[in-house]
Amino acid sequence: MSWPMIPPDPDTPPCGPPVPVDGGWVVTRYADVVAVLTDPRYVVPVAPGGPPGTLAWLRGTVSRFSAPDRHPGRRALGVAALRDLDPDELRDAAARLTTRTLDRLHAERTSDRGGDGEAAGRVEVMGALARRVPLEVLAARLGLADPAAAVPAVTAVAAAYHPGADPAAVAHAERAVATLLAMSPPVPAEAAANRIGLLVQAADATAGLIVAAVRHGLATPAALGTAHLLAEVLRLDPPVRATRRVATGATRLAGREIGPDATLLLRFDAANRDPAVHPDPDRFHPAGPDQAGHAAGEAGHLALAGRSVRALTFGAGPRGCPGERHALALAAGVVEVLRARCRPAGTPVRHAPHPTLRVPTSLEVMFR
Ligand code: HEM
Numbered sequence: 001m002s003w004p005m006i007p008p009d010p011d012t013p014p015c016g017p018p019v020p021v022d023g024g025w026v027v028t029r030y031a032d033v034v035a036v037l038t039d040p041r042y043v044v045p046v047a048p049g050g051p052p053g054t055l056a057w058l059r060g061t062v063s064r065f066s067a068p069d070r071h072p073g074r075r076a077l078g079v080a081a082l083r084d085l086d087p088d089e090l091r092d093a094a095a096r097l098t099t100r101t102l103d104r105l106h107a108e109r110t111s112d113r114g115g116d117g118e119a120a121g122r123v124e125v126m127g128a129l130a131r132r133v134p135l136e137v138l139a140a141r142l143g144l145a146d147p148a149a150a151v152p153a154v155t156a157v158a159a160a161y162h163p164g165a166d167p168a169a170v171a172h173a174e175r176a177v178a179t180l181l182a183m184s185p186p187v188p189a190e191a192a193a194n195r196i197g198l199l200v201q202a203a204d205a206t207a208g209l210i211v212a213a214v215r216h217g218l219a220t221p222a223a224l225g226t227a228h229l230l231a232e233v234l235r236l237d238p239p240v241r242a243t244r245r246v247a248t249g250a251t252r253l254a255g256r257e258i259g260p261d262a263t264l265l266l267r268f269d270a271a272n273r274d275p276a277v278h279p280d281p282d283r284f285h286p287a288g289p290d291q292a293g294h295a296a297g298e299a300g301h302l303a304l305a306g307r308s309v310r311a312l313t314f315g316a317g318p319r320g321c322p323g324e325r326h327a328l329a330l331a332a333g334v335v336e337v338l339r340a341r342c343r344p345a346g347t348p349v350r351h352a353p354h355p356t357l358r359v360p361t362s363l364e365v366m367f368r
Helices: 030-037 055-061 071-083 087-112 125-130 133-141 147-159 167-182 189-217 226-236 296-300 324-341
Strands: 019-021 024-027 122-124 242-247 251-253 256-258 263-267 301-304 307-310 342-344 364-367
Touching: 024 030, 030 251, 030 263, 055 167, 055 189, 071 189, 087 122, 087 125, 087 133, 087 324, 122 125, 125 133, 125 189, 125 324, 133 147, 133 189, 133 324, 147 167, 147 189, 167 189, 189 226, 189 324, 226 324, 324 342
Parallel strands: 024 263
Antiparallel strands: 019 024, 122 364, 242 263, 251 256, 301 307, 342 364
């Protein structure tokens, strides 16, 4: 079987030594990105807090933007909530909700349009499924009182989550934080913030992974198992393209002097194509036939010539994504149903402008 090439996005930098850009550094090689993520001298930019219940409070209370002294305890709150969720059950629930949604859309459209016409068979995956299903499934299991209503609220917070968001998005997110707190189970404020943090972290990246996997999956042979499809899409079309760290003192990275307070942009999209770890980096390399009951968490590990090289899209080290297995399970549930029931509509995919994420704005498919 011959597998497609997936060339890099035009703005993905080539792999090489760290490059100075705008007073900071851009890091592109696999080994250099891992070195920074696992070195405590490089820290996550911290978000200042704000009055309780505000977006600034949420940012200042979640583990994601916490200083090193607060991070482990806050991360543990999110990890404890995730421990109660079984990835296999998440996958099944995501598949069921996807099936129900497609059934409803199919019934509505065939009755609205008399059952004919191309438009009747079209489904916009991003809005109808990718943005909705993972969040609704997760919100229900995290005990939010109204999981369906949580979806737009989480999406609004996600749009303003990273410091520097535009004022209209921030105003919308302020109301959404209040909505989410009102529907959260009664736990201490720090735990509530970190449970909402799980949903917000899940939102854009999981939706982006689903849409990219559907897009590439409908173009690859059906024999390719969904776990391997997700692994290669995470490597070659990653929904999270980069993350940032700040140097706490003078350090050296790959022979370069990194000054105190320098910002490093770690490019997962470039590092995932590093020829030092991927001999034919732009080619889709499924690790082999999917195993029945394949553990979703193993999908992020790509076996190459007997080695296991992990795409860096979930990060690495003490801040690496704690929701990897959950994200893969939720995405697999949605993608499997779509691959079985839909075909490409042939419309182009555009991506929302964002400094570190690569999230499609829409993707149309058609019922088979
Ligand atoms: C395809 C989907 C996802 C991708 C690509 C992704 C990627 C990442 C990455 C790269 C980080 C680390 C950022 C850094 O080190 O600067 C991260 C952190 C995090 N992710 Fe994910 N994520 C995904 C889905 C999820 C899901 C579904 C959840 C929750 C169920 C989640 C929860 C978190 C949390 C709580 C953090 C912060 C961890 C900490 O503060 O230590 N993510 N994610």
